[in-house]
Amino acid sequence: FAGLSDISISQDIPVEGEITIPMTSHIREFDSSTLNESVQNTIMRDLKAVGKKFMHVLYPRKSNTLLRDWDLWGPLILCVTLALMLQRSSVDSEKDGGPQFAEVFVIVWFGAVTITLNSKLLGGNISFFQSLCVLGYCILPLTVAMLVCRLVLLAEQGPINFMVRLFVVIVMFTWSIVASTAFLADSQPPNRKALAIYPVFLFYFVISWMILTFTPQ
């Protein structure tokens, strides 16, 4: 038993660490300083937050910014922009098969809700609005693609025109998926990432399809 008496924790194993409480955002409602500030301050602060998140989407790294301080302003701005640009000038009502404003809106938001429900049901630990936020922000590359396509369509139509637009849309579609994967993948159980990413792929595919097949009359 002589050896047992020497059992002790050696001094160089650290018995310390860090306990971090996730998402310690202070309750802003009771902070009277934000109620008394001017409207311009509020708007600028929100716009800066939205702009910061846009940067995170354009240069996707594994980061928590979109998840930590989620907001739905960015997705709303992007969705409205996309829907406005995709709206056909319905002068010629017979060819009216293109997406209208309400249709794009509904597709984007109900698609995002469906994907969120799916990822939660698969066992992901992301909250509802965080997921909506990420999916909405990752539409930014496709909105840029829409802008580029509209510019390209000002030139004369033809197969080269179509090829250019196809290339741009494919690149932006891949970018969207990479960006949303970077943010969403960590919240899924590791063996089910593919199951959660597939509906995201379908969602952005439908939006890309709407952008690619848009022809102004």
Next chain:
Amino acid sequence: MATIAAPAGGARSGAGPEWGGFEENIQGGGSAVIDMENMDDTSGSSFEDMGELHQRLREEEVDADAAAAEEEDGEFLGMKGFKGQLSRQVADQMWQAGKRQASRAFSLYANIDILRPYFDVEPAQVRSRLLESMIPIKMVNFPQKIAGELYGPLMLVFTLVAILLHGMKTSDTIIREGTLMGTAIGTCFGYWLGVSSFIYFLAYLCNAQITMLQMLALLGYGLFGHCIVLFITYNIHLHALFYLFWLLVGGLSTLRMVAVLVSRTVGPTQRLLLCGTLAALHMLFLLYLHFAYHKVVEGILDTLEGPNIPPMQRVPRDIPAALPAARLPATVLNATAKAVMVTLQSH
């Protein structure tokens, strides 16, 4: 009175940060609405019990520490600071009471956990079930197993919607009342849910052993064949190819579903009724999807707008000869397809 009230206020302010911390740990900082996984056993009515317990403990400590707390008055800035603290506490309590009530009501109605067990799948399982849906099994003597999951069927329906959209666009379908997207979603979901319910009802009549969930899963996986056929034939417009695929791929997935149903039904009449209906509906749906949203008109190649030209040449086919051979029931066609076919037949 002021000296007695001040320590009470002091105790409440002492409980304030603790209340806030308690709430933050449970609710995660107020950032989400559906937070099922954060609601542990202390949520719901027991939350208030815990709260009241906490409150009672606090009040007992207040009585014990009355003398010690008097010395902390210095940090209250007199009466003005005290009032601010109290009002903040009251607002805090009201906020939490309202939040508790709202989250309780919400969790009652938005409980998606009912569906959670149906989404408990692995990618390998989904892949193997997709492949198995094309392989009919001959063993009909005892009931074959059907996996009761909803992820695969749901994703297949959405994929079919996406493929349909592509097909409708490249065929220049004109939808008069409604939108392309709405029609595609309505068709696919309507088929999946409607035909599943109908076959389930027939199965109930024919005394077959199948539940609604299993029927949904079976029919959903049967749409895999449809997805493949439509994906190929919306891009390569050879009609001989379509008929070949219709018989082969469509036939295989139908045979699989039929075999499963036969293994779960007793009696030749019942088997015939159930499986005949399912086979007819399934094959006719594929036929409908192809012809209703696929218009081949000669001469349109010259006038098409640039982006909508499919890469392969459209092959002229003898439309009037093909259609009677297919014997499409009139009830299956919607107004769009009727308009299309009237146009074609008048050429």
